[in-house]
Amino acid sequence: MSSQISLYIVWFVLCVHSRCSVQSNDSNKKPNFIILFMDDMGWGDLGCYGHPARETPNLDKMASQGLLFTDFYTASAICSPSRASLLTGRLPIRNGFYSTNQVARNSYAPQEVLGGIAASEVLISEVLQKAGYRNKIVGKWHLGHQAEYLPLRHGFHEWFGAPNCHYKYDGKIIPNIPVYKDHLMTGRYYDDYKIDHETGVANLTQMYIEEALVFLDRQAKAKQPFFLYWAPDATHTPLYASEKFRGHSSRGLYGDAVMEIDYGVGKILDKLKQLHLDDNTFMFFSSDNGAATYAFTEGGSNGPFLCGKQTTFEGGFRQPAIARWPGMIKGGQVSHQVGNLMDLYLTMLDMASLSRPKGVVFDGISLLPTMLNGTKKDRPVFYYRGDTLFKVRLGQYKAHFYTWNTPREAQDIGYHYCPGQRIDKVTTDQMANYTQAPLLFHLGRDPGEKFIIPSHTAEYQTVMPRLLKTVHEHRRDLRPAKPQFNLCDLAVQNWAPAGCEKINRCQMAPMSYLYNCTWPY
Amino acid sequence: MSSQISLYIVWFVLCVHSRCSVQSNDSNKKPNFIILFMDDMGWGDLGCYGHPARETPNLDKMASQGLLFTDFYTASAICSPSRASLLTGRLPIRNGFYSTNQVARNSYAPQEVLGGIAASEVLISEVLQKAGYRNKIVGKWHLGHQAEYLPLRHGFHEWFGAPNCHYKYDGKIIPNIPVYKDHLMTGRYYDDYKIDHETGVANLTQMYIEEALVFLDRQAKAKQPFFLYWAPDATHTPLYASEKFRGHSSRGLYGDAVMEIDYGVGKILDKLKQLHLDDNTFMFFSSDNGAATYAFTEGGSNGPFLCGKQTTFEGGFRQPAIARWPGMIKGGQVSHQVGNLMDLYLTMLDMASLSRPKGVVFDGISLLPTMLNGTKKDRPVFYYRGDTLFKVRLGQYKAHFYTWNTPREAQDIGYHYCPGQRIDKVTTDQMANYTQAPLLFHLGRDPGEKFIIPSHTAEYQTVMPRLLKTVHEHRRDLRPAKPQFNLCDLAVQNWAPAGCEKINRCQMAPMSYLYNCTWPY
Structure with missing residues (x-):
């Protein structure tokens, strides 16, 4: 036995034919929302999805207490469009997270890109903000890094994390990979927020966990409904894990990162219980795209599915997905309902009894009937x-x-x-x-x-x-949106984000020179 | 929700550092043994091993009540040698289940082969028989079909099933694929025991389930310890399932066969409970080799592993394996102990406090310490x-x-x-x-x-x-045994097994002509 904690599976009969009796939801009391959103984690990475390492006891526990989806999808096999689709409830072709510079190429939001989330898009965070929620994003944003696109302009009250991916740049003068605290940059990835290039040791996931716990404590005291969007990036190359977790997995550094995130999920679950928020908090776990098979042993597992991230095979699009809401969703469920990240938007509106924004075409559906009553709806995946x-x-x-x-x-x-x-x-x-x-x-x-x-x-x-x-x-x-990812400019990189003065991290931007972005993917 | 029954996983802390306190086993009371042994079922076929279809609620329940192995192996990627290794606790190279006619070819026991299990091999059934057990095999034997090799000569008291695989033979005059009831043939596969070539409908798994249940009832009344070796063959091509299960799986006929076997496991679990045999019965589930990837969509799944049956990649050798013994083995365990089918022999002797037969070299180990106390032992897989x-x-x-x-x-x-x-x-x-x-x-x-x-x-x-x-x-x-699979003869096929007269199924054997068997695998 590798672990003190092991799996115990109990079976029971669910109410399928008759409507389940659930606790009546006080219509004045809005549910809290937590989305745990993974970076490049694959369908096959969790114990409850069959990974032979079985190193995710807390996520498996979350599944045991909720509903596990077998046929859940992303809207894109790549990071930014997937994240934009989650928050808009719309396909990338509709929310603009694509490029027409090349046919059939995945395109995401690097530092050189001009575009990002359009002001015309109504994010779930914006709807919740208007409805009185306090919203926080912890971790990766990736919906555009220029000032107008940042989370606090799009419905979030708080942020701790990075706007882009944390690539290793080469060369002496390299742009910031900024870590923001709300409106201001507080330091650089690798430098102020260290990641050891040799060992992969970094403390960032611990910080992301701590940010979540402090937020939950504060919101419990404030008695204000909240939306926590928790998006750690340790499972995206370059991988990292803290000293405490480094070398603990049988799967190498990738597994260490997964174990640390799983530990964080456990801390969040403990905190919810401690704060008596369990019964009124809907928590959802998923990932942005399939595991990065091109990262070889540094990437995750897509189980029995074909290929991975960047592709439209099942390995690229099918995601792990777990819903938990002890007050409302019966534990121990497995659903074959075809689901999509884009469904979270309307599902959450349904849960909070909020109206859909007018004039918006959604690609998602509400999964609330599936979660509460086990109903199954035939619907396509594109x-x-x-x-x-x-x-x-x-x-x-x-x-x-x-x-x-x-x-x-x-x-x-x-x-x-x-x-x-x-x-x-x-x-x-x-x-x-x-x-x-x-x-x-x-x-x-x-x-x-x-x-x-x-x-x-x-x-x-x-x-x-x-x-x-x-x-x-x-x-x-279908009316395709104006593509956000057609234009690039080295001058728009994170040379001097707001806040850089205080920490002496401002850099001079190069001359502006617009060009058509291209993507190798 | 596809099913009324769904998964509920509960976590608890296991005693790992200290010896678990288990019910004291009355040393006079021998435990009962049930081995559920699958044909060509892969590591990835069960819900609890992550199959997306999740169509094995009863096996998943069995896992929840016992211990699931992630790293369990067969001794051969093919049927007969695997089965011989299970019952002898020894590698095929040691028990003779191989051929030297060709280098590195898998060889099994078809009807033309002369060989089978040598009289010098001491099967677990023989040891248990001497210790006062009543032993029954239900289903496929595959340790040689000539009279001297049949189960009732090797420690089993009862048998209902077939000596070989159930290939479809072509031509008008074809040998019997006999179904034996103990010493006597009672009919032919396809003819007396129908399998519809078009639809795959057959009632055989239902018969195998019924045989098991009747045996359990009888043994409970007799208050005699027993060993039930339950080896259905519906998941080996040509696949089959009963009318009741045909078309029920999302995976096609293979899935129907799995669902029917899973149903059978449920009936056996129910029966154990009903007869109050639960606490004194060790039940083990596994499969003979990896899923038959060459059967395309008619074969099972090896999860994330490479290739399948016939190969020495993980897909050929790694097996699903679940141990259950409510009186002794704590439920909800997952073990990364490297296990092997050959371990069952010494494990069962350990459980029944029986001595090992003298002068026999075993390739297995006892897994009892792992099952009871979570100990982990480094050991090789060949x-x-x-x-x-x-x-x-x-x-x-x-x-x-x-x-x-x-x-x-x-x-x-x-x-x-x-x-x-x-x-x-x-x-x-x-x-x-x-x-x-x-x-x-x-x-x-x-x-x-x-x-x-x-x-x-x-x-x-x-x-x-x-x-x-x-x-x-x-x-x-290593002292390799005399290979059992070098000689073939069409005359030794099942033309006239004992009992054929009564049912008018005797056929004339062709002239005897010995030749060296060859194997394409």
């Missing part, structure tokens, strides 16, 4: 790569209109999205166009998308028209 | 393919001395053991010899055996000598 719809799922069926493994430019910088996996016609080296005769898969019999259902079969001929109709309807109503 | 040691595991490290994907002859009959998986130097088309510079993998960081640890690294240079020493010691003491 798998975009950049500006292009690559695949669609409806029921157990998935059609591939385009397939692509790793673009040449990504290979040139050492990326391979499907290491060890190779399927004829599916993990194609070039972007393959199957729109005239889409490839069909049955995800129940074949979760790994290995076996193409031949087009001459009755199954194909029955199913494909339904899938094509779904896509036709989706396209008919 | 991965043989036929007569050749392909790989070894010690700790988290695995060395590949030889690698091979699918032999040419197997490909010629449509087999591919690693569909969709392809790793340079690892899933080789030919048998590749790395004995001079073995490939090294870390199964914790890389359970999928995708990333070779370079030989110039300090890690390799520290670890490899330990692995080589383990192999050296193993080989030094």
Whole structure:
């Protein structure tokens, strides 16, 4: 036994046919919300999703106390668009988190990009703010780093964390990777907030945990409903973990980072209990995209699914997802409802009995009926790569209109999205166009998308028209937003964020020079 | 929610540092034993091992009430040798379940083979028989089908099932695939015990369940300790399930078969409870080898592991394994102890306080300390393919001395053991010899055996000598048995098993003609 704490599974009969009797929710008392949002964590990384290491006792406990989704999706196989979709309830093609500079390329928000979350987008944080919530984001934002895009302009009252990814920059003069405390930069990743390049030791996750706990304490005292968006980034390369966790996992540094985050989830669960917030707090766990298979042993696991981050195969899009709300959601549930990060928006509005913002087209649905009563709704999944719809799922069926493994430019910088996996016609080296005769898969019999259902079969001929109709309807109503990720400029990097003066971290920006961003993904 | 029954996981602290207090076992009262032994079921097929379909509520419940092993192995990636190893506690190279006709070929017991379990082997059933147990096998035997090899000659009192696999034979005159009731054949698979070739509907699993339940009832009345070896074969192609289960799974016919077996496990669990046998019955669940990846969507899942049945990659050797004994083994445990099917023998002797047969070299260990006290013992796994040691595991490290994907002859009959998986130097088309510079993998960081640890690294240079020493010691003491699978003869097929007269199923055997068996695997 590797651990003092182990798994105990108890079974019981759920009310499925009849409406479950749940505690009546005091309509004056708004529920609290916590979203635990992971970075590059895969479907297969948790014990309760079958990872052989079983090193996530607290997340497994959270699942035991709530509802685990087997078929939950992201809206994008890459970070920024996924995060934008979570907070807007809309596909990237609708909220602008894409580029038209290249066909079918994933694009995210690095420091050179001009764009970010448009003022016209109504984030869930904004709706909750208007409804009297106190909102805090801890960790990674990634919806644009220029002043107008930062979280405190978009419904959050508080922030501790970074606007972008924490890449290692080379060279002597490098822009800040700022850590913000609310409106102001308080230091640089690597320098003021140390990450040891050799060992991967850093204390950032501990800080992110502490920020969450202090916030919960404060909100409990204030008796004000809250939305905590907890988005640590230790599982995104370059990986890191604190001294206390370094070397503890059987999986290496990635596992150490997972164990530390899991520990943090345990602390948050303890705190909720201690503060008697359990019964009135909806907590949701998921991840932004599939595990980064290109990070080799430094990346997570997508379980039995194909490829990972950056791709529209299941390994890129299917996410771990756990809902917990002891006062309302029965524990011990497993749901096969097809869910999406975009559903959180309308689900939370439903939970708080708030109206939807007018005139906004949503791509999500409310999952509250599923969570409370076990109802199941047939609904599609659209798998975009950049500006292009690559695949669609409806029921157990998935059609591939385009397939692509790793673009040449990504290979040139050492990326391979499907290491060890190779399927004829599916993990194609070039972007393959199957729109005239889409490839069909049955995800129940074949979760790994290995076996193409031949087009001459009755199954194909029955199913494909339904899938094509779904896509036709989706396209008919779609008005793509202005792409946010077309323009770049080195001058817009984080040279001198607000607050840099006080800590002597301001740098001179280079001359402004606008150019079309390109993406190797 | 797909099911009325869902997962509820509760966590509690286990006694690890101190010896757990367990109910004192009346030393006069021998425990009962049930081994639930699956055919071609993979590590990733159960809900509690993360299968997205989560269609095994009863096995998941069994895990919740007992101990789930994450790192449990078979002794062979193929059926007969695996079954022989389970019952002898010894590697196939030691109990004779291999062939020297070809180098490194898996060989099993089809109807043409002369060999079977040698009289000199002391099966666990024989030891238990002498100790006063009543032993029954339900389902597949596969330790030789000639009269001298059948279960009632090797320690079993009762049998209902088949000696071999249930292949579909072509042609008009085909040998029996006999179903035995104890000493006598009672009918033919497909004919007397129907399997519908088109739909896969058959009632055999229901019969196997009923046989188990009747036996339990009888033993409870007799107050005699028992060993029930329950080995259904519905998950081996050709797959089958009863009308009641056909079409119920989201995974197709394979899933239907799994669901029906899981239902059977539920009935056995209910029966134990009803008969008050729970506290004195050790029940163990596992499978003979990895899922048959070559069966495409008709095969099971090996989770995140590489390849499957027939191979020495983790997908071929790593097995689901659950131990349950409410009176003795604490529920809710997950163990990373490296276990092996061969361990059941000494574990059961330990449980029943029986002496080991003298002069027998065992390859298993007793897992009782692990099950009771959570102790963990470092011990190797030897991965043989036929007569050749392909790989070894010690700790988290695995060395590949030889690698091979699918032999040419197997490909010629449509087999591919690693569909969709392809790793340079690892899933080789030919048998590749790395004995001079073995490939090294870390199964914790890389359970999928995708990333070779370079030989110039300090890690390799520290670890490899330990692995080589383990192999050296193993080989030094090894005395291979006479191979049982070298000789074949069409005349020895099941033309006229005992009992065929009564049911008018005797057939004329062809002229005897001895030849060297060959194996495409």
